[in-house]
Each structure stands twice: as C-alpha cells, then as structure tokens.
Amino acid sequence: MIGEVLGCMAGGRGGLRSGPASNRDFATALKFIQQENYKEGLEELKNVRSRWLNQPDRIVRAARHYEGAVQILIRKTVMSAQNQVSINFEVKGNKPDVDKWVEVKCPARLDLSGGWTDTPPICYELGGMVVDVAIMLNGEKPIGCKAKRVDDLNITIVVSDDIDELVVVAELSDMLNYCNPTAKGALIKCCLLAAGVVTLELSAGGLSDQLRNTLGSGLHLVTWANLPQGSGLGTSSILAASVLAAIWRCMGVQYTNTDIIHSVLVVEQLLSTGGGWQDQVGGVCPGFNVGTSPQDPFVKVNVEHLEVDADFLAEFESRLLVVYTGKPRLAKNLLQNVIRNWYCKDQSITQAFKDNYSIAEKCREAVINKDLKGIGECLNQYFIIKKILAPGSEPALVKEIFQEISKDILGGTLCGAGGGGFLVALVKDPDSKAGLQKRMQSLPGGEFIHFYTPQIDTQGLVVED
Incomplete structure (x- = not known):
C-alpha cells in the first residue's frame, strides 16, 4: 500500500x-x-x-x-x-587457543542468470531465483578473513590487511556507527552484532563483560578482498560471510552454510545497504548453484547444488572469459532506483523481473544438461534484462567490447548489477582467448582492461585453523 x-x-x-x-x-x-x-x-x-x-x-x-x-x-x-539461523549459542565446543589464527577463504561468484530477483522486496513479493557459479581467480580464493582470540577484552579490526585502517572497539559506544556504510569497519561491526558476539542492549552489560561471556577473550580480525573495487563479483556480502564464519569459529559454536547465508542478509539490513542473497550463496557454496526464495513475507533462501561431472567443469572453464573492464561498477543509488521502479508497477519493469526469473529456470536446465550454448544464450538474455532494469548500466567501453567479440562468444554479461566491473563470457573456441584479449586491449580505453584466469571452485567457503 x-x-x-x-x-x-x-x-x-x-x-x-x-x-x-x-x-x-x-x-x-x-x-x-x-x-x-x-x-x-x-x-x-x-x-x-x-x-x-x-x-x-x-x-x-x-x-x-x-x-x-x-x-x-x-x-x-x-x-x-x-528465523532461519539455528545456531545454539548455549552449546559451545572447543575454541581456538588465544593468539591462534583462524583463517576463512571464499571464492568470488559469477551470476549467470536471475540476479535482481534476489533483492528485497522483489525476492519475497515475486519470488527469487539466481543461478551462479563459484570461481577462483588466478588460482586463489580472493576474499577472506582471519581472526584470533586475544587477551585484551576489546575488538580490533584491520580492513584489507592495511594497518592504516585499524579500527578499535574499546567500548560499546565505538559500535554505534555500525549502520553508516561509509564508516571504517562498519560492515565488520554489523557482522559482530549479527554473529551474537556483542549486542547493544543495555541489559547485556559493557563490552568487556560481553566478550568475556561470548568469547572468553577479546578478538582481532583482519579482512581482505583481492579484487578491484566495484568488481560486481559479490565482494562485500562474501566478505561478510567469511567474517561471520571466523567469529563463530572463535566462539566455538556450530553453524551451517544456511546460517551464514541468512545472517548476511541481516548484516546488510543492519548496515542499511539492503542487498539480496545471491552473492553469499555464490561465495559460500561450491560449484554451480541455484538459490531460490519463495513468494512469502517470511524470508527464506533455499540452495540447490547442481551436480556436474569433471569433463563439463573442464569444458566450461576452458571457455570462460573473465575480464575486468577497468570501469568500476557504478552502484550509487542503483539499488534504490530499481526498487522505486518496481513499486511504480510499470508493466515493462514487472515483466522484466518475471522474464528474469524464467531465464534463471532455463539456465538451471542448461547447466544440468551440460548445454554450453544454452548457458550462453541465457547470459545474453540476462544482460538485456539488466539493462532494462538499470538503464545506463552498460558503459561505452563495455558496449564496444561486446561488439568486438560478439561473433566469437556464445554469450556474455556484466557481473552483478552492471555498470562496469567484471565482464564474463563463454567463448566458442577456447583457443581464441589470446586473440580476443589483444583485440579488446586495442580498443580506446582498452589499456585499462585486465584479464584473469578463472577456475571453478569446488570447495566454497573453507576454514583453516
């Protein structure tokens, strides 16, 4: 209403x-x-x-x-x-020793179809479906967090492994800017709240008392994301997932991927950025996955892992082209404007969302059937939908890139919401990649293009301690 x-x-x-x-x-x-x-x-x-x-x-x-x-x-x-987070915080197992690092590493994700349908309120008013695949880049999981329990009853946060970005939480008042996305360490502070390690409820006592009860120690966190800013690969949500996993491991509680996926939604609401669920599904779960949420005001995300054989994984990898365009994803007000357009009930917008859902269904079948051509067609249709939902999300350079390589690919799209960042495509001939790279770099502005070697991640989020 x-x-x-x-x-x-x-x-x-x-x-x-x-x-x-x-x-x-x-x-x-x-x-x-x-x-x-x-x-x-x-x-x-x-x-x-x-x-x-x-x-x-x-x-x-x-x-x-x-x-x-x-x-x-x-x-x-x-x-x-x-309500979908089922962690029992009263039951705690062995915590890591003080000063022993816990390291969590996550892949990035490529959204192959359906993105935007995971975004509130669309995900529960229409229902959401997104097909994604977890990837490593240049042989590494690019997003992660390490944490250790420390003797001092406070919390220290190092953002992006840069000591100049040190954030110290010495008392609860240091947490109060958690809902300001531009504040240093705000995302991590929201993770601390969502993970249950601290609360701002006055009845819970001061910071030191809370840390003594939940961790039996203080906490030191270091985060990183080895990706260009504005990549469109789901970085911030996946980073939140890694932080939650690291905190919970330090607390000694048992958790599942389902707990992480839903808790990241809570993190983004606390942060006031209001994102959806596709990024954490793609960065937590291995390989190809389909995330869905029902048309229901009680938000719940279900994940279907798509089993594919090693031969298909190798064939898909050989044809996968992952390119940083040199143009950061232009996300300012983008989410807000898409939601406004949804509520305006413009027929072309509502139909685009419905078509987007249908494309995700087709993409799911194409992956199951190992139909590379079908996946490519879904990528092309998906990109058309993205440009309808977010006009102006195709920079001039990206348009020129697609014009240059259109005859050599099965299909392609910009990752995430569009507007720059990473471009993903499936090439018709794996041996053509080197030539395509030279042609792209010869375009005006092409000197800023950077090419990555992708590999399908078959582990998802991993914890090492």
Whole structure:
C-alpha cells in the first residue's frame, strides 16, 4: 500500500531524489511503523500528507518520507531471515587457543542468470531465483578473513590487511556507527552484532563483560578482498560471510552454510545497504548453484547444488572469459532506483523481473544438461534484462567490447548489477582467448582492461585453523 502511493507520488518515473527522511512532521508516523503499529502509522501518514501536497518540491519531500516508511517495512521483513539461523549459542565446543589464527577463504561468484530477483522486496513479493557459479581467480580464493582470540577484552579490526585502517572497539559506544556504510569497519561491526558476539542492549552489560561471556577473550580480525573495487563479483556480502564464519569459529559454536547465508542478509539490513542473497550463496557454496526464495513475507533462501561431472567443469572453464573492464561498477543509488521502479508497477519493469526469473529456470536446465550454448544464450538474455532494469548500466567501453567479440562468444554479461566491473563470457573456441584479449586491449580505453584466469571452485567457503 505505501509502496503504491510512493510510486504515484513520484510520478511513476522512479526519479525521486535521494536524501534524509527526517522532517519532524513525519516522525510520529514513522515511529508508529517502526513499532509495528501499522494502522496508526498509515493513518498518520495520510493525515500528514494532506499538508504536503501544495507545491511540487514538498510533494517530492513527502514521497521521500513515504519511501522511508517502505524501507522500514522492507527491513523488518528481511530481518525475518533470522528465523532461519539455528545456531545454539548455549552449546559451545572447543575454541581456538588465544593468539591462534583462524583463517576463512571464499571464492568470488559469477551470476549467470536471475540476479535482481534476489533483492528485497522483489525476492519475497515475486519470488527469487539466481543461478551462479563459484570461481577462483588466478588460482586463489580472493576474499577472506582471519581472526584470533586475544587477551585484551576489546575488538580490533584491520580492513584489507592495511594497518592504516585499524579500527578499535574499546567500548560499546565505538559500535554505534555500525549502520553508516561509509564508516571504517562498519560492515565488520554489523557482522559482530549479527554473529551474537556483542549486542547493544543495555541489559547485556559493557563490552568487556560481553566478550568475556561470548568469547572468553577479546578478538582481532583482519579482512581482505583481492579484487578491484566495484568488481560486481559479490565482494562485500562474501566478505561478510567469511567474517561471520571466523567469529563463530572463535566462539566455538556450530553453524551451517544456511546460517551464514541468512545472517548476511541481516548484516546488510543492519548496515542499511539492503542487498539480496545471491552473492553469499555464490561465495559460500561450491560449484554451480541455484538459490531460490519463495513468494512469502517470511524470508527464506533455499540452495540447490547442481551436480556436474569433471569433463563439463573442464569444458566450461576452458571457455570462460573473465575480464575486468577497468570501469568500476557504478552502484550509487542503483539499488534504490530499481526498487522505486518496481513499486511504480510499470508493466515493462514487472515483466522484466518475471522474464528474469524464467531465464534463471532455463539456465538451471542448461547447466544440468551440460548445454554450453544454452548457458550462453541465457547470459545474453540476462544482460538485456539488466539493462532494462538499470538503464545506463552498460558503459561505452563495455558496449564496444561486446561488439568486438560478439561473433566469437556464445554469450556474455556484466557481473552483478552492471555498470562496469567484471565482464564474463563463454567463448566458442577456447583457443581464441589470446586473440580476443589483444583485440579488446586495442580498443580506446582498452589499456585499462585486465584479464584473469578463472577456475571453478569446488570447495566454497573453507576454514583453516
């Protein structure tokens, strides 16, 4: 209901400006909604709106507050993913010794079809399906975290293995910027909250008391992602998955991939970035997988592992072209605009989402049937859908690359939401890769293109201690 009103107030164009929804006229309505007093909240929004329709700029500002209400509802719905986390924190096994490192490594993921359908609210209003494959690049799992218990009852975080990015949590007040995505270590702080190692509840005591109860020690964390910024390979969500696994290992609790996948959804809601679930599915689970979520307000992600033989893996790898375009993925406001367009109920947008789901179904069958041509066709169709959902997500250089290599590939797409980052394609002839690389680099701007050697990851997330 709120979403439909928002779409009308925004003129059905999804062109609403970004900005804070903090005018005090709307504070009571948003507080009601936050407290799940939905009837009172809707009535108050209606009452306030009548005073904000007298001029265009006030209509836009009112719409922004309606969007704030929508974001609260989405966040509350996605937080139901916590119900899928079945860790028993009362039962703890052996913890690693103090000062002993636990290392977690994860592959990146390539989304082959269906991305965007995993994004709230689409994933639970329409239902989601994404086909992905876990990959190593240049022989390594590029994303990871290492952690160790320490004597000092505080938390230290090193981001990207750079000592200049050291973040120290010495008391609970140091955690309060967890919901600011631009704050140093914010993602890791959200992981600490989602993992249950600390809480901001006053009744739980101070930081040192909480660490003594949950870890029996302090904690030192180091994270890394050996990928260019804005890669489109699911880096931040996969990094969160590795951090959660490292924390839980240090706590001595038992967990599953299902626990990690749903907890990363919680992390992204705490962080206020609002991502979907496809990245962590692809970075936690090995090989080819199909993630699905039902059309249901209780968010649940199911994963189907697609068994393929070694010959198909080798053939797929030999044809796989993974290229960093030199253009970082342009993600600013992209997610927000796609969600706005969804709520506007534009027929072309809603049909694109439905088609996207259908393409994922076809891609699943193509992988099962070892149909490389079919997978290539799905990649092409998927890229068309991405450009419909997020206009402008194909930089000029990327367009020129695809024009240059179109006759030599079975299909291709930009990874993630598009707008740059990594390009993935299946070549018709494995022996043509070297020639294609030279042709791409000869294009204007091609000197910034970088080529990676991909390998299908058959382990997924691994923990070493």
